[in-house]
Amino acid sequence: MGHVEADADETKTGDQTKTDGPTRRTPSADTPDQDVADTESSGPRGRPASTSRHELSRLALDLFARQGYDETTVDDIASAAGIGRRTFFRYFDAKPDAVWGEFDDELVRLADRLAEAPEDEPMLDVLRRAVMATNRFGAGELDELRQRMSLIGSVPDLVAHSAVRYEAWCDVVATFAAGRLGCAPGDLEAQTVARAALGAAMAAFSSWASTGGGDLVDQVDRAFRLLATGLVESPSPR
Amino acid sequence: MGHVEADADETKTGDQTKTDGPTRRTPSADTPDQDVADTESSGPRGRPASTSRHELSRLALDLFARQGYDETTVDDIASAAGIGRRTFFRYFDAKPDAVWGEFDDELVRLADRLAEAPEDEPMLDVLRRAVMATNRFGAGELDELRQRMSLIGSVPDLVAHSAVRYEAWCDVVATFAAGRLGCAPGDLEAQTVARAALGAAMAAFSSWASTGGGDLVDQVDRAFRLLATGLVESPSPR
DNA sequence: CAATTTACTGCACTCGATGCCAGAATGAAA
DNA sequence: TTTCATTCTGGCATCGAGTGCAGTAAATTG
Numbered sequence: 001m002g003h004v005e006a007d008a009d010e011t012k013t014g015d016q017t018k019t020d021g022p023t024r025r026t027p028s029a030d031t032p033d034q035d036v037a038d039t040e041s042s043g044p045r046g047r048p049a050s051t052s053r054h055e056l057s058r059l060a061l062d063l064f065a066r067q068g069y070d071e072t073t074v075d076d077i078a079s080a081a082g083i084g085r086r087t088f089f090r091y092f093d094a095k096p097d098a099v100w101g102e103f104d105d106e107l108v109r110l111a112d113r114l115a116e117a118p119e120d121e122p123m124l125d126v127l128r129r130a131v132m133a134t135n136r137f138g139a140g141e142l143d144e145l146r147q148r149m150s151l152i153g154s155v156p157d158l159v160a161h162s163a164v165r166y167e168a169w170c171d172v173v174a175t176f177a178a179g180r181l182g183c184a185p186g187d188l189e190a191q192t193v194a195r196a197a198l199g200a201a202m203a204a205f206s207s208w209a210s211t212g213g214g215d216l217v218d219q220v221d222r223a224f225r226l227l228a229t230g231l232v233e234s235p236s237p238r
Numbered sequence: 239m240g241h242v243e244a245d246a247d248e249t250k251t252g253d254q255t256k257t258d259g260p261t262r263r264t265p266s267a268d269t270p271d272q273d274v275a276d277t278e279s280s281g282p283r284g285r286p287a288s289t290s291r292h293e294l295s296r297l298a299l300d301l302f303a304r305q306g307y308d309e310t311t312v313d314d315i316a317s318a319a320g321i322g323r324r325t326f327f328r329y330f331d332a333k334p335d336a337v338w339g340e341f342d343d344e345l346v347r348l349a350d351r352l353a354e355a356p357e358d359e360p361m362l363d364v365l366r367r368a369v370m371a372t373n374r375f376g377a378g379e380l381d382e383l384r385q386r387m388s389l390i391g392s393v394p395d396l397v398a399h400s401a402v403r404y405e406a407w408c409d410v411v412a413t414f415a416a417g418r419l420g421c422a423p424g425d426l427e428a429q430t431v432a433r434a435a436l437g438a439a440m441a442a443f444s445s446w447a448s449t450g451g452g453d454l455v456d457q458v459d460r461a462f463r464l465l466a467t468g469l470v471e472s473p474s475p476r
Numbered sequence: 477c478a479a480t481t482t483a484c485t486g487c488a489c490t491c492g493a494t495g496c497c498a499g500a501a502t503g504a505a506a
Numbered sequence: 507t508t509t510c511a512t513t514c515t516g517g518c519a520t521c522g523a524g525t526g527c528a529g530t531a532a533a534t535t536g
Contacts, residue, residue: 281502281503282502282503283502283503283504284501284502284503285500285501285502286501286502311490311491311492312491312492312493313491324494327492327493327494331493332492332493333491333492333493
């Protein structure tokens, strides 16, 4: 059970996954753009957050790179950030989450792109383009991304945790595929498409993160083209 | 006594993954076939194990089904089995491992089948048949398997842990694919094949475990055929 | 200043996991 | 029988992740 929640009625009130910080919007500690407020000068109401999710993430990543993931305790991260251990868990549900930047945001973007695609564009083309599009990063972010992906692929604890994230990704794709195929997201066809697509994306990431082999988006492109040709090298590719 | 192999510098110190019990061979507690020993009756040397991996697994599975995975502590399992908590961890590296029966054995069988396949049989056909073959279970085992897979797919902790197991599966397939494709197992092509195949297998399991939809082997068959046709329904050529 | 709102954090606790080590149960050699 | 080597057992202590609770700190508004 579990996987695909086909319905739309959102009965669950729970605050789902922590997306930003203690409440929801980053107060100002990270992004210096608070001019977008209402007409009047009205900062957020209560005590301002002492750090930000992104700040913590960067800090943690740094420690992981230096002394290893398992050798870095949450206490280490917290005290390095000048906050209490308990506060760390207000920003992240779990230690591994610090490695997954704003993954949830990317999920939403992916879903949007899939939904926007013209109906007559072949399913796998839509998927390929959408995944490519959601993985275009600026040169500045690329290094950090590579670091994240490398960790995620090598540290057992992170490999394990990644499954939960990837399953969410899968759900998005399965929902899209189900729409195209005219079946339920949980059906074999939609699930196969979704999980195979996930496989292609993971292969691209894996190969990109380990060997410095070229452009990430290009790897995604190649992996998905392989998928579309039944995993046989096509005679006349690009 | 198998291959004792005294000398030869044994660089691999780690006892790899616990495959059977405290040492390596099941003493006798579970499988009543010890006639394979030498001519003489020579039971194992030290104190006999008080239970077996399989016994513990069944017991744990039972508790999980009754009170839920998270609600069942290792202490619960241990005391239900009449052993100490510490002893549980002699049989299993971690709590989730109790749900994964003899997965490692299946991995070996898969690798064997892949290696035995004739060179001229198409790669995906070999994969499809091999996965199907390693998933034929007797009626007696099917219920337990369904229970396992259902847990693995629904309990977050188990979903997470599954990634580690599946990665081992992927490695086997990637090695095979690399041989067929003439590339390294870590290359994009082999990785894509391996992870897409894993996706197909997972989709089959998922769909089989959730909906009582028919035969497991048949689901595997269909998922892999979808893969081979570029994820396009192929009953009638377009 | 008081009230309100929001964030921080220490404390206590549960549970998974691990190292250490004494002890128990067995077969074999002396 | 005694002794020894071998192998499994399991209590104890310890660490780290994660959580509920309760109290505190900092900001805005009136």
